[in-house]
Amino acid sequence: MLGSEPVGVGKEVGDGPRCFHICKLPGRALGTRVLRLSLVAVLLLLLVAGALTTLLPNNKDDKMLSWRREVKAQGQSALASFTLIMQTYNRSDLLLRLLNHYQAVPQLHKAIVVWNNVGEKPPEDLWNSLGPHPVPVIFKPQTTNRMRNRLQAFPELETQAVLMVDDDMLISAQDLAFAFSVWQQFPDQIVGFVPRKHVSTASGVYSYGGFELQTPGVGDGDQYSMVLIGASFFSSKYLELFQRQPAAVHALVDDTQNCDDIAMNFLIAKHTGKTSGVFVKPVNMGNLEKETSGGHSGMWHRAEHFLQRSYCVNKLVSVYGGMPLKYSNLMIAQFGFPYANHKSKL
Amino acid sequence: MLGSEPVGVGKEVGDGPRCFHICKLPGRALGTRVLRLSLVAVLLLLLVAGALTTLLPNNKDDKMLSWRREVKAQGQSALASFTLIMQTYNRSDLLLRLLNHYQAVPQLHKAIVVWNNVGEKPPEDLWNSLGPHPVPVIFKPQTTNRMRNRLQAFPELETQAVLMVDDDMLISAQDLAFAFSVWQQFPDQIVGFVPRKHVSTASGVYSYGGFELQTPGVGDGDQYSMVLIGASFFSSKYLELFQRQPAAVHALVDDTQNCDDIAMNFLIAKHTGKTSGVFVKPVNMGNLEKETSGGHSGMWHRAEHFLQRSYCVNKLVSVYGGMPLKYSNLMIAQFGFPYANHKSKL
Numbered sequence: 001m002l003g004s005e006p007v008g009v010g011k012e013v014g015d016g017p018r019c020f021h022i023c024k025l026p027g028r029a030l031g032t033r034v035l036r037l038s039l040v041a042v043l044l045l046l047l048v049a050g051a052l053t054t055l056l057p058n059n060k061d062d063k064m065l066s067w068r069r070e071v072k073a074q075g076q077s078a079l080a081s082f083t084l085i086m087q088t089y090n091r092s093d094l095l096l097r098l099l100n101h102y103q104a105v106p107q108l109h110k111a112i113v114v115w116n117n118v119g120e121k122p123p124e125d126l127w128n129s130l131g132p133h134p135v136p137v138i139f140k141p142q143t144t145n146r147m148r149n150r151l152q153a154f155p156e157l158e159t160q161a162v163l164m165v166d167d168d169m170l171i172s173a174q175d176l177a178f179a180f181s182v183w184q185q186f187p188d189q190i191v192g193f194v195p196r197k198h199v200s201t202a203s204g205v206y207s208y209g210g211f212e213l214q215t216p217g218v219g220d221g222d223q224y225s226m227v228l229i230g231a232s233f234f235s236s237k238y239l240e241l242f243q244r245q246p247a248a249v250h251a252l253v254d255d256t257q258n259c260d261d262i263a264m265n266f267l268i269a270k271h272t273g274k275t276s277g278v279f280v281k282p283v284n285m286g287n288l289e290k291e292t293s294g295g296h297s298g299m300w301h302r303a304e305h306f307l308q309r310s311y312c313v314n315k316l317v318s319v320y321g322g323m324p325l326k327y328s329n330l331m332i333a334q335f336g337f338p339y340a341n342h343k344s345k346l
Numbered sequence: 347m348l349g350s351e352p353v354g355v356g357k358e359v360g361d362g363p364r365c366f367h368i369c370k371l372p373g374r375a376l377g378t379r380v381l382r383l384s385l386v387a388v389l390l391l392l393l394v395a396g397a398l399t400t401l402l403p404n405n406k407d408d409k410m411l412s413w414r415r416e417v418k419a420q421g422q423s424a425l426a427s428f429t430l431i432m433q434t435y436n437r438s439d440l441l442l443r444l445l446n447h448y449q450a451v452p453q454l455h456k457a458i459v460v461w462n463n464v465g466e467k468p469p470e471d472l473w474n475s476l477g478p479h480p481v482p483v484i485f486k487p488q489t490t491n492r493m494r495n496r497l498q499a500f501p502e503l504e505t506q507a508v509l510m511v512d513d514d515m516l517i518s519a520q521d522l523a524f525a526f527s528v529w530q531q532f533p534d535q536i537v538g539f540v541p542r543k544h545v546s547t548a549s550g551v552y553s554y555g556g557f558e559l560q561t562p563g564v565g566d567g568d569q570y571s572m573v574l575i576g577a578s579f580f581s582s583k584y585l586e587l588f589q590r591q592p593a594a595v596h597a598l599v600d601d602t603q604n605c606d607d608i609a610m611n612f613l614i615a616k617h618t619g620k621t622s623g624v625f626v627k628p629v630n631m632g633n634l635e636k637e638t639s640g641g642h643s644g645m646w647h648r649a650e651h652f653l654q655r656s657y658c659v660n661k662l663v664s665v666y667g668g669m670p671l672k673y674s675n676l677m678i679a680q681f682g683f684p685y686a687n688h689k690s691k692l
Contacts, residue, residue: 174566182676195681195688214682220520222682279681283690328681330528331688335541335625335677336560336568342541342677344629 081107082161082180082233087114087150090296091167092123094288098170099127103134105173107180109159111137114152116145147299148253148260153239160187162239166230168298172284178334179280183233190268190277192232193285195224198313198325206317208262208309223327226265227277231285234268241267248319252312258305259312266316270324281333427453428507428526428579433460433496436642437513438469440634444516445473449480451519453526455505457483460498462491493645494599494606499585506533508585512576514644518630524680525626529579536614536623538578539631541570544659544671552663554608554655569673572611573623577631580614587613594665598658604651605658612662616670627679 084102088095095113102111115122122139138156142149150164161183165171171193183191198206199213207213214222245267253260269276289298299305317323335342430448434441441459448457461468468485484502488495496510507529511517517539529537544552545559553559560568591613599606615622635644645651663669681688 177566178675185676211682211686211688214685220523220683221680222685222688224681279688281679281688281690285690329524329683330531331679331681333627333677333679334567335570335675336557337566337675339560339568340557342557342568342625342627344627344631 078159079184081109081159082163083109083157083159083236084111084163084165085114085150085154085157086111086165086167087116087147088167089116089145091292092117093295094292095167096123096126097288098165098167099137101170102165103137105176107177108135108163110135110156112154112156113137113139114150115139115141116149118142118145146254147257148242148250151239151242151260151264153236153243157236157239160236161233162236163233164229164231168287168289168292169231170286170288171231171282174334174337175280175282175285178337180233182278182280182332186278187235188268188272189274190227190229190232190234190265191280192227192229192234192277193280193282194228194231195277195279196226196228197222197224197327198226198323206310206313206323208306208313221329223329224277224279225269225275225325225327226262227279229261229264231282232277234264238264238268241271246319249316252315252319256308256312258299258308259316262309262312263316266320266324269326270320275326275328278328279331281331283334283338424505425530427455427505428509429455429503429505429582430457430509430511431460431496431500431503432457432511432513433462433493434513435462435491437638438463439641440638441513442469442472443634444511444513445483447516448511449483451522453523454481454509456481456502458500458502459483459485460496461485461487462495464488464491492600493603494588494596497585497588497606497610499582499589503582503585506582507579508582509579510575510577514633514635514638515577516632516634517577517628520680520683521626521628521631524683526579528624528626528678532624533581534614534618535620536573536575536578536580536611537626538573538575538580538623539626539628540574540577541623541625542572542574543568543570543673544572544669552656552659552669554652554659567675569675570623570625571615571621571671571673572608573625575607575610577628578623580610584610584614587617592665595662598661598665602654602658604645604654605662608655608658609662612666612670615672616666621672621674624674625677627677629680629684 086095086098086102099111099113102108113122118141122141124139127133127137127139140154161180163176163180175193179191179193196208196210197213198208199215201207211222242264245263249263249267253263265276333341432441432444432448445457445459448454459468464487468487470485473479473483473485486500507526509522509526521539525537525539542554542556543559544554545561547553557568588610591609595609595613599609611622679687
């Protein structure tokens with residue numbers, strides 16, 4: 001109620017047709033009250049109108065805009081994006097350079113850095129001081145420097161797909177976009193850029209190698225039976241599956257500080273009954289190992305590295321009671337990238 | 347009963363311990379009988395022994411040998427081999443040269459030559475006079491010279507897979523072996539060597555083309571939505587499915603003497619809900635068209651050929667009430683053939 005007296009009480013009206021005081025309110029005092037009332041009425045009307053406009057159907061642009069805002073807030077859907085898992089040891093210069101690259105790759109949901117530099121603080125402050133960043137990057141300091149740290153079922157992982165990359169591999173965004181689309185067509189296999197194989201020998205002992213180990217004179221071309229996880233896409237469910245493997249598998253990986261990828265290929269081949277991986281030919285992928293300033297030179301430089309891998313193959317056959325790996329010779333490339341790559345160069 | 351008197355009846359034995367006459371048969375007459383009986387007994391034993399040996403388990407070599415004989419007699423199994431269907435018109439020189447090549451391709455079960463030279467005798471006599479041949483080749487003289495003659499559900503076809511090749515295409519055995527192995531992994535799609543595409547235009551009218559029609563500036567690389575059947579593997583069930591298509595489809599192919607392959611891609615995409623074909627990059631495939639002496643120069647030289655194909659795409663969309671073709675950018679190559687082909691040439 002505005003003013004001190006109620007409106008409409010006909011105290012001072014004379015005889016004649018009765019009407020509301022609002023029509024015949026005499027005097028300046030009442031005129032001010034009318035003004036106030038009018039203003040209030042107008043404001044009320046504006047408020048009501050404003051409230052009503054939110055009920056109106058949005059025009060198309062508004063819809064698009066609000067959808068985009070929603071997407072930004074919630075991130076990309078669990079199926080249409082992937083999470084980078086990058087384990088790192090003593091190569092922070094390479095790590096940060098690579099994060100600058102991978103952070104901008106389309107369809108990346110989040111990056112998880114498995115920080116194996118025990119006792120050393122991860123560069124979170126530096127990272128934050130150089131923000132904003134396109135996606136969240138989570139640094140996970142580890143309590144022991146273990147190769148299989150990267151195969152934990154991280155709670156921060158929200159996507160179906162994992163992109164696992166070694167901390168010295170630079171893979172172009174084109175290669176990643178294509179390989180991710182291939183993974184979406186082969187989601188229960190490792191889709192990656194590095195093929196390897198096991199071979200049987202006359203003695204029954206297995207050995208591990210690459211394309212240099214192509215069996216001469218047998219059939220045409222080569223075969224692969226593993227795809228290394230250090231440059232690949234695979235389903236996040238396999239991290240959980242790895243955790244559930246026999247203790248002997250974990251012990252093997254811990255003892256050798258090697259072979260986590262061979263173990264993953266074994267368990268996936270066994271689980272699916274298919275070849276564990278699908279090889280996608282990279283167009284532009286490079287190793288930056290030589291470019292580290294004083295950083296770690298890479299496990300594969302150890303004298304025993306490759307012998308260990310053959311050792312692991314035989315050990316895993318014994319743990320799994322058989323050889324589950326299967327051969328494939330399918331090499332998948334992106335049609336038309338580079339231009340006219342479908343033409344043979346014979 | 348041998349001899350005229352039964353053995354064992356003790357007529358002439360004297361007193362003393364009774365024994366069978368066989369012990370004491372006197373005289374030469376009975377001696378001959380014994381000899382005959384012995385011979386008969388021996389023969390019987392030999393027969394029984396002979397019969398028994400067939401029940402013995404065969405040693406491994408014998409098993410392999412008899413299996414190979416069985417296979418030769420019955421041909422290769424329906425899943426592990428394919429049937430060549432080659433339609434020909436006025437290019438017998440190329441045809442015979444190509445048959446000399448394809449007849450020797452491993453895993454070929456049989457060849458069917460669709461003889462479109464109406465009124466002209468197929469070269470069966472010549473073929474037979476130059477035998478023996480590795481596989482049967484059936485010449486099927488046609489009553490009209492129609493492009494879709496090759497899409498009949500031939501009763502001679504015994505395999506799941508069809509290899510359809512134009513009568514001027516020479517595809518290496520390596521390419522065929524690999525593509526067949528890929529088809530076995532994608533049996534409900536056309537697995538072949540020639541990718542093509544349709545494009546949407548702003549007007550909604552479709553157009554047909556190859557990699558030269560890659561949409562500039564949109565995404566990376568190219569896409570294909572069809573694999574031409576004239577150099578491909580596909581399931582023989584699709585021949586029956588083609589026969590069951592609406593009359594409008596058959597009429598279109600007959601009117602244009604073109605587009606049977608586009609029609610096949612439409613029906614397979616519609617049937618599977620997937621991309622109709624999978625492109626395999628050929629290593630050594632060539633067209634011998636220029637090498638024909640006075641033969642037919644090929645339908646694609648007709649002025650209207652390519653415009654017809656765009657026309658067919660639009661017509662088929664109208665027949666099928668929509669565009670069923672799907673895009674793919676997967677190019678499948680044989681790992682390690684040629685050697686080290688997994689390495690990029692950047």
